[in-house]
Amino acid sequence: xxxxxxxxxxxxxxxxxxxxxxxxxxxxxxxxxxxxxxxxxxxxxxxxxxxxxxxxxxxxxxxxxxxxxxxxxxxxxxxxxxxxxxxxxxxxxxxxxxxxxxxxxxxxxxxxxxxxxx
Amino acid sequence: xxxxxxxxxxxxxxxxxxxxxxxxxxxxxxxxxxxxxxxxxxxxxxxxxxxxxxxxxxxxxxxxxxxxxxxxxxxxxxxxxxxxxxxxxxxxxxxxxxxxxxxxxxxxxxxxx
Numbered sequence: 001x002x003x004x005x006x007x008x009x010x011x012x013x014x015x016x017x018x019x020x021x022x023x024x025x026x027x028x029x030x031x032x033x034x035x036x037x038x039x040x041x042x043x044x045x046x047x048x049x050x051x052x053x054x055x056x057x058x059x060x061x062x063x064x065x066x067x068x069x070x071x072x073x074x075x076x077x078x079x080x081x082x083x084x085x086x087x088x089x090x091x092x093x094x095x096x097x098x099x100x101x102x103x104x105x106x107x108x109x110x111x112x113x114x115x116x117x118x
Numbered sequence: 119x120x121x122x123x124x125x126x127x128x129x130x131x132x133x134x135x136x137x138x139x140x141x142x143x144x145x146x147x148x149x150x151x152x153x154x155x156x157x158x159x160x161x162x163x164x165x166x167x168x169x170x171x172x173x174x175x176x177x178x179x180x181x182x183x184x185x186x187x188x189x190x191x192x193x194x195x196x197x198x199x200x201x202x203x204x205x206x207x208x209x210x211x212x213x214x215x216x217x218x219x220x221x222x223x224x225x226x227x228x229x230x231x
Binding site: 033048111 | 150154162211220221222224
C-alpha cells in the first residue's frame with residue numbers, strides 16, 4: 001500500500017540553525033500538508049499546498065517557515081532560524097481528491113520527523 | 119476558527135468492554151469528521167470518518183455518530199482488544215477546497231487484558 005515517507009526520523013539542531021524536513025507524498029496525490037505535534041499536545045495544522053502554492057496557513061506558520069515542492073516527488077518544510085519552541089514532531093500529509101465521482105477526503109499522514117532544538 | 123474539544127483525555131477499559139469518546143466542534147460550516155488512531159512513534163491513521171449528511175456510520179467494531187444540531191460527534195468501539203490501545207483523535211474539516219483538519223486534544227485509550 002502506498003504511504004507517505006518522511007526523512008529524517010529525528011533531527012537535532014541548535015537554536016538559530018536552519019533545518020529542512022523532507023517528505024515524499026503518495027505519488028498521485030495533489031494536496032500536501034504539514035502539521036506539528038508538541039509532545040503530549042494535539043496535532044496542529046501549519047500549512048497546506050496545492051498547485052505549487054500555499055492554499056492556507058496557520059498563525060504558527062510565520063516568516064521563519066517556508067514550503068517547497070522542488071520536483072515531482074518531494075515536499076519540504078524549511079525553518080530558517082529554529083527556536084526552542086519549534087521542538088515538536090512534524091507530520092507531512094497528502095490527499096487525493098476523488099476521481100470519477102468517488103470523493104475521498106482522507107489525508108494520509110507520514111510517520112513524522114522529531115525535531116529537537118537545543 | 120474551528121475549535122474541537124474531546125473527552126475524556128484518558129480512558130481505561132477491560133478487554134471486551136466498549137469505549138466511547140466524545141467530541142464537540144464550534145464551526146457549523148465543518149462538514150467532515152475523521153477519527154484518527156495514533157500508535158506510539160507513528161503518524162495519525164484514519165480509522166473512520168463521517169460526513170455531515172450522515173448521522174451514523176459503522177465499520178465492524180467501530181461506529182461514529184454525529185449530531186449536527188448539537189455539534190457533537192462520538193466514537194464507539196465495541197468488544198475492545200489490547201491492540202485498540204492507542205491515542206485517538208477526533209477532527210473536523212470543511213472539505214470544500216480540501217482544507218486543513220482541526221484535531222481534538224486526544225484520548226489515550228488503554229485496554230486492559
